[in-house]
Amino acid sequence: MSRRAGGGQGLPAVDLRLRDLELRELMDDPDCDPRALARTFRRFAVVNSLVSGWRAAWRTHVVPALPASGRGRVLDLGCGGGDLARALVRWAASDGFDIEVVGVDPDPRAIVAATRSVPRGVSFREQSSGDLVAAGERFDVVVSNHVLHHLGDEERAGFLGDSERLAATRSLHSDIRRSASAYRAYALGSVLVAAGTFVRVDGLRSIRRSFTLPELRTALPTGWRAESAAPHRVLAIHDA
Template structure:
């Protein structure tokens, strides 16, 4: 691994996390997530292996998506379930009011609701969900925030918690640097490269996870942190 990727660059900050960032570029970034995640996130495979076997046509399961960003992943999960004739109700939350505003401005999506909240808010409300998911959230968090999210996930989920993130790797960095050039007027390329620098290796993430959690490597250059009660 190149020296600049030998350790997590936790001092690097993503532009979209800046409250003063350009709002139009932020909105463009949310909109372009749909394309980027469709190519690199691997959520369809995760849905098929980890979620679909527990779904039923007539008994809706529930799913909480934490840090939903542009909302494309929770929308996709609901769409795949509906296409398969299965019932899945999704609540997608984000702490950033700009993300929730963006999602509320989009056409209503059957089976998906959006709310500004933290996972801890739902714990305090006594809510439970069959599944708890997140995409590209873990690398944003401090060690204390990561530990809190995983504790909340254990309290909130009844079937599976599934947190998917990037894996820090030189090939991931170089390939994304080239592949992300066609996304103009957004933070996709710069923030994506920052995200890779902030992300974990398999060993780092497994070492940061509490007992009961497992890290599974996915292609391409992804990690899935899972928990089953």
């Protein structure tokens, strides 16, 4: 991987050889500006639709894991502002599936943002993966977006263990694949959508915290596999 990025887009040069686990996202500050946070949740819906590759992942990795009846329950762990949960029911309807999607997040600010728009087939709850395991819940497929890079080693092990227990068929966790080109592309593109939000700073910090494919392979527990998805994505997958 090219070692450095930035330095030319109004940003200091950064070293991308290693994950930068010291970085904290502005959104994670409980005292951050609530209006900027609300705008950030809404704007991440735009960013996710452009960069997260979920439309393809839905077809290649979620659909094959749904029951043959075409009906199923999908869990979005760490749903944030809820855009992935809403997109999944939309894609399901247009592809002839009838699914229920439950989005959970232990951060009450995320659930306030998510519940601003709750289409038919979607529900949001202020819960963690551990809460759902304790309640004995099960889903056909468990997904997440941009959660893995967010967690420390112990939290990630707990999160993935919870995911295995919650998924009857498949767990699919999608995240950014760290590289200098991903960093450069986001530094340039995010300028267009970042005004008044934490989207640019937090997105760039997220890239610096995220995994390369070999790093993710090493970090995943036994029984999980890592795949790369274009562009700039990694997937962590577990089949029950």
